[in-house]
Amino acid sequence: MKLKHKVLVYNFLAFAVLFVLFRFILYFALAINSLYLSVIAAVSASVLAPKFAVAKIEGLDKIVMKWIFIKGFKIL
Template structure:
């Protein structure tokens, strides 16, 4: 599996988990309904999901993660 594919999967899984958590939390704690519940959940997940990127170096492809709760970027491999 290439680094680009891993990055895409990590990005999707982190967004999906945060989207589901936000949707369930908003469903229980607010009166949002209809189209507003998934729209607000998607906005929350977009803001709080970490961003994964691939950088090509001399040693090979490196996957880095940037998140609002981390200072700077962290290299995963």
């Protein structure tokens, strides 16, 4: 599997897990329309999910991760 495809899968999985988690938490915490719950969960998940990318480091392609809770990039 190419690194670009792995990065795409990692980005999707990180977003999907956080979206489902936020969706269920908001469903039990708030009594509003399900469309609004989904929008709030999607925005929250997109802000808080880690971002993965392919970077060329020392001539090699490597997967790097940027997250709001860590400073800088983490090489995976």
